[in-house]
Amino acid sequence: MPTYRQLFAVPEFRVLFLNRCVVMVSVAASGLALGTITYQATGSAALTALAMFGGPLVSLVASQLLLAGSDSVRPRTALMLQMAAPLVANTLQAAPGMAWQARFALLAIPYVVNAMFAGTQWVVVREIVPEGSFVLARSTFNLAVGGMQVVGYGLGGVALLWLSPRDLFLVAALADAVCLVNVRLGLRDRPARGSTGGNVVRRTAAVNRRLLGSPVTRALYVAMWVPNGLVVGAEALFVPYGDGPLAGYLFAAAAAGMMLGDLLVGRFVPVARRDRLIGPLRLLLAVPYLVLLLTPPAPVTVAVAFAASVGYAASLPLQERLFLHTDEDVQGQAMGLYGTGLMVWQAIGALAGGLLASTVSPAHAMGAMAAASVLVTVVNTPGLRRSAPEQPAALNASGSPSS
Numbered sequence: 104m105p106t107y108r109q110l111f112a113v114p115e116f117r118v119l120f121l122n123r124c125v126v127m128v129s130v131a132a133s134g135l136a137l138g139t140i141t142y143q144a145t146g147s148a149a150l151t152a153l154a155m156f157g158g159p160l161v162s163l164v165a166s167q168l169l170l171a172g173s174d175s176v177r178p179r180t181a182l183m184l185q186m187a188a189p190l191v192a193n194t195l196q197a198a199p200g201m202a203w204q205a206r207f208a209l210l211a212i213p214y215v216v217n218a219m220f221a222g223t224q225w226v227v228v229r230e231i232v233p234e235g236s237f238v239l240a241r242s243t244f245n246l247a248v249g250g251m252q253v254v255g256y257g258l259g260g261v262a263l264l265w266l267s268p269r270d271l272f273l274v275a276a277l278a279d280a281v282c283l284v285n286v287r288l289g290l291r292d293r294p295a296r297g298s299t300g301g302n303v304v305r306r307t308a309a310v311n312r313r314l315l316g317s318p319v320t321r322a323l324y325v326a327m328w329v330p331n332g333l334v335v336g337a338e339a340l341f342v343p344y345g346d347g348p349l350a351g352y353l354f355a356a357a358a359a360g361m362m363l364g365d366l367l368v369g370r371f372v373p374v375a376r377r378d379r380l381i382g383p384l385r386l387l388l389a390v391p392y393l394v395l396l397l398t399p400p401a402p403v404t405v406a407v408a409f410a411a412s413v414g415y416a417a418s419l420p421l422q423e424r425l426f427l428h429t430d431e432d433v434q435g436q437a438m439g440l441y442g443t444g445l446m447v448w449q450a451i452g453a454l455a456g457g458l459l460a461s462t463v464s465p466a467h468a469m470g471a472m473a474a475a476s477v478l479v480t481v482v483n484t485p486g487l488r489r490s491a492p493e494q495p496a497a498l499n500a501s502g503s504p505s506s
Contacts, residue, residue, distance in 0.1 A: 105233060105235055105236035106370075107239070107243070107370070109236065110232060110233075110236060113231055113232060113233075114289065115227075115231045115289065115291065116228070116231055116232055116240065117289075118285055118286065118289030118290055119224065119227065119228060119290075120243065120244065120247060121285060122182075122186075122285055122286060123244055123248065123251075124247050124251045125278050125281055125285075126186075126278070126279075126282055127247075127251035128251060128275075128278050129189060129193070129274075129275040129276075129278035129279050129282070130275075131251075132262070132272075132274050132275040132278070133189070133192075133196065133271065133272060133275035134154075135268075135271060136196070136268040136269070136271035136272050136275070137154045137196065137206060137268075137272075138151045138154050139268045140154075140203065140206065140268045141154040141206070144202075144203040145203060150203075154203075154206075154207065154210065158210055158211075158213070158214040159214065159446050161210075161211045161215060161218070162214045162217055162218040162443070162446070163218075163443060163447060164218075165214065165218035165219065166219075166221060166439060166440075166442075166443040167307070167308075167311070167443075168303075168304045168307060168308075169215070169218055169303060169304070169307060170218065170221060170222070170307045170310075170311065170436045170439045170440060170443070171303045171304075171306040171307040171310060171436055172219035172220055172303055173220050173221060173222040173223045173226070173435025173436050173438070173439045174222075174226075174295060174296050174432055174433055174436055175295050175303060175306070176219075176220065176223075176295055177292060177293060177294060177295050178223050178226065178290075178293050178295070179286060179287070179290045179291070179292045180292075181220040181223040182220070182223060182224060182227070182286045182290065183283060183286050183287055184216055184219075184220065185213075185216055185217055185220055185223075186279055186282040186286055187279075187283055188212050188213040188215075188216035188217070189212075189213040189275070189276075189279045190279035190280055190283060191212065192209045192210070192212045192213050193272045193273075193275040193276040193279060194272075194273075195209055196209055196269075196272040197269050197270075197272040197273050197276065199269060218439075218443075220435075220439075221435075221438070221439030221442050221443065222434065222435035222436055222437065222438030222439035222440075222441075222442070223435050225241070225422075225435075225438045226296065226434050226435045226438065227290070227293075228240050228241070228244075229426060229434075230293075235374050237423060237426070238368065238369050238377060238419045238420060238422075238423055239369045239370055241369065241419055242365035242366065242368065242369025242370070242416070242419055243369065245361075245365045246362055246365055246366065249361070249362050262274070296431045296432050296434065296435065307436065310433050310436050311436070311440060314429070314436075314437055314440060315440075317428075318486060318489055319428050319489045319490050320425065320428055320429065320437070321486070322483055322486030322487045322489060322490060323421060323424055323425050323428070323487070323490050324440070324441065324444055325479070325483050325486070326381070326385065326417075326421055326483055326487055327418050327421050327422070327425075327441055327445065328441075328444045328448040329448055329479045329483075330385050330388055330389060330479050330480050331415065331418070331445065331448065331452075332445070332447075332448025332450075332451055332452035333389070333448075333452045333455070333472050333473070333475050333476035333479065334388050334389055334392070334411065334414075334472065334473065334476050335448075335449040335453060336451075336452030336453050336455050336456030336457075336472040337395075337452075337456060337468075337469040337470075337472040337473055338353075338354075338357055339452070339453035339456045340456050340457070340460050340468055340469050340472075341353040341354055341357075341408075343465045344465035344466060344469065345401075349401050349404075349405075352405050353404065353405060353408045356405045356408040356409040357408045357409065357412040358412070359409060359412075360408065360409040360410060360411065360412030360415075361412040361413070361415045361416075363413055364384070364412065364413035364415055364416030365415075365419070367413070367416065368380065368384075368416035368417075368420070369416070369419060377420045377423075378420045378423070380417070380420065381417050381420050381421060381487070382480070382484065384413070384416055384417035385414060385417050385480040386414070386477060386480060387410070387413060387414035388411055388412075388414025388415060388417065388476065389411065389414070389474075389476035389480070390411075390473070390477060391407040391410045391411040392407055392470055392472070392473030393470055393473050393474060393477070394407055394470070395466045395469045395470040395473070396466075396467060396470035396471075396474075398464070398466050398467075404466075411473075422438070422441070424490045424492070425437055425441065427490070427492060428490055452472065455472065456468055456469070456472050459472065
């Protein structure tokens with residue numbers, strides 16, 4: 104079974120892992136800075152929230168046009184561009200006297216570039232780690248992101264006691280510069296996996312259609328997107344359900360459960376057994392929340408949030424299947440489409456949960472969202488069988504099964 108020692112023995116993995124951690128510090132620092140400046144300039148809570156967390160909406164739109172860049176640009180170049188874009192944006196954000204509208208325009212720059220190369224990092228990770236180690240590598244990144252988000256926002260909040268928002272932008276720019284140099288010096292240059300010619304917008308649309316049109320990969324995307332999104336819709340109701348410290352306990356319990364699931368599935372579950380856990384983990388993600396239809400006491404709900412979130416780990420072996428059923432020349436775009444669709448369904452789930460909670464109690468709305476998640480998992484099970492490891496049928500750039 105793969106181990107952390109084997110992963111971190113790979114120099115390029117250490118480079119990418121370090122970058123992931125430092126990038127989260129940059130994101131937290133720049134987000135706090137922009138949110139603070141926006142609130143000072145507008146007094147609007149909505150615009151402040153958009154400044155801090157609205158960037159993925161830009162990625163959502165851009166990814167529909169540019170995702171093919173994940174396979175048509177040399178990986179090291181793509182990752183360097185992902186570091187250079189926030190470096191430029193954060194450096195410009197540090198300029199004094201800039202209107203908040205212009206700051207929003209700068210905010211879009213890194214997210215457009217990230218959308219173009221959304222899947223590049225995961226293709227490189229899969230190539231450099233020992234065979235059979237991708238799930239462990241992916242879970243390691245997930246654990247790092249969760250931990251560094253807490254550290255980054257915590258340090259950023261403390262730093263605002265001594266530093267101005269402009270200074271935080273400079274801190275973020277410095278972190279981006281470190282990442283840029285780290286990628287340039289620490290990663291080997293590799294050729295692009297896919298076509299480097301033609302119209303990237305047309306190619307993006309064509310491959311997206313093929314991936315979503317194939318009964319094999321479509322069922323994989325449904326399994327990775329929809330049950331998760333519906334349960335996120337339940338989690339989006341933690342605040343109206345808890346209305347106070349309880350909401351914080353629920354979010355903390357859910358985060359802890361998700362990290363535990365990544366750790367267990369990524370490190371301790373044997374490869375041969377991991378794939379067989381997809382169905383049980385998809386059900387675990389939602390079934391505990393059905394208890395909320397009975398309006399249990401608060402401690403039970405905290406336990407439910409913790410236990411259910413372990414089920415998010417099903418996405419790890421599902422990503423393994425996605426790699427199995429796509430050729431190298433489209434794997435970057437395939438992973439980028441996964442990330443984009445996940446954001447879309449999380450937004451849909453949150454909206455649906457909020458609308459449902461306007462007609463029934465938050466507890467009953469959470470239970471109903473969980474029931475919908477279970478239903479999708481059950482209905483999608485026959486389609487998911489088509490992607491079982493013993494039935495490989497990889498899709499190439501034209502969308503046809505490869506030989």
